[in-house]
Amino acid sequence: MVMASAPALLTTGSATAHTRAVGVFQTAAAVGLAIGPIVGGPLVEWIGWRAVFWFRVPLGLLLLLLTITNKPTTVAKSNEVDRVGTLLVSISLGAAVLALNLTATRGWVDPLVVGSAVAAALSVTAFVVFSRRVEHPVLELELFRSIDFATANFLAVVANGAMFATWLLVPSLLIDQLGTSLLVSGLVLAASPAATAVASTLAGRSTGRVAGWKLGAAGLLVEGVGMVGLSQVGVTWSPTHIALLMAVVGAGLGLFSVPNMATVMQGVGNDKQGVAGGLSLMTRTVGVVAGVATASALADRLEPSRGFFGSFEVVFAASGVVLWGSALLAGVLAVRAAMTGRLHL
Structure with missing residues (x-):
């Protein structure tokens, strides 16, 4: 809920400053991700894994206090909440996430996996039918008629899916295979979000639709380079070498994410910014779960015959190729935008 609400706060600024504001938002999120592994490693090594969760409690209470004391003095009038639509979206997303999570341990034909997938499909169908019959649906399906809007959400799934595959397999590489300490x-893991923070700041300076798609294509291309580079990892590699490639992956994600979120946010009116922010974070979540589930399933299937490094190579090389294909798609949209001469305001 916090991550979905934060983008909506960008509407308090001018429309021309939205992209830069998105850059600041993405930078702040990336800084948090960078701090996490740096703090989490020592906590686990010195205290235990439970400390990773407990240390967040005082931070959460502090942020809650700041939120309460800085609430706006006026509240804008909003449309009636689409409770049924929200429930259907929640069920479909939850069922889909459950199905993807269970595939790694139960396989694709397990009754619970199949049942969850069917529940997700039925919920999505019911949501589409219901949304066409209400005046103010939680998500206006008409938005997906926009090529920019639909493609931006699709590419967000791909980019985040590839990125978070590294958070699944690289820790195993470092700790189990190379004997690297938790600290x-x-x-090493912090190198990726740290690079994302820097790249997001630079990407926040982009303004036009053409520049946005060009940056998005460049970001996906760079992220793919980092993934393919990581696919060549071996037992002689140092943590520094791996950290550099993790930084390349993170920089690519940062260059991509800012113009991508700006495209999604600018595709809706100010009264729907919360919905757009939620959708943007939902596609990220779907990408994360799908990426982790796919990478895990592929690695588990290949490791018995290829070993850890062989399966690692296939997973990361395949991710890089998918990212390069996505970069090509973003490049096509950049050319299309340049030819039509339309710019984001």
Whole structure:
């Protein structure tokens, strides 16, 4: 709920500053991700894994206090909440996430996996039918008629899916295969979001639709380079070498995410910014779960015959190829935008 609400706060600024504001938002999120592994590694090594959860409690209480004391003095009038639509979206997303999570341990034909997938499909169908009959649906399906809007959400799934596959397999590489300490492993993992923070700041300076798609294509291309580079990892690699490639992956995601979220946010009116923010974070979540589930399933299937490094190579090389294909799609949209001469305001 916090991550979905934060983008909606961008409407308090001018429309021309939205992209830069998105850059600041993405930078802040990336800084948090960078701090996490740096703090989490020592906490797990010195105290235990439960400390990773407990140390967030005082931070959450502090942020709650700041939120309460800084609430706006006026509240804008809003449309009636689409409770049924919200429920159907929640069921469909939850069922889909459950199905993807269970595939790694139960396989694709397990009754619970199949049942969850069917429940997700039925919920989506019911949501589409219901949304066409209400005056103010939680998500206006007409938005997906926009090529920019639909493609931006699709590419967000791909980019985040590839990125978070690294968070699944690279820790195993560092700790189990290379014998790296938890502290050093945390620093290596932090290289990726740290690079994302820097790249997001630079990407926030983009303004036009053409520039946005060009940046998005460049970001996907760079992220793919990092993934393919990681696919060549071996037992002689140092943590520094891996950290550099993790930084390349993170930089690519940062260059992509800012113009991508700006495209999604600018595709709806100010009264729907919360919905757009929620949708943007939902596609990220779907990408994360799908990426982790796919990478895990593929690695588990290949490891018995290829070993850890062989399966690692296939997963990361395949991710890189998918990212390069996505970069090509974003490049086509950049050319299309340049030819039509339309710019984001």
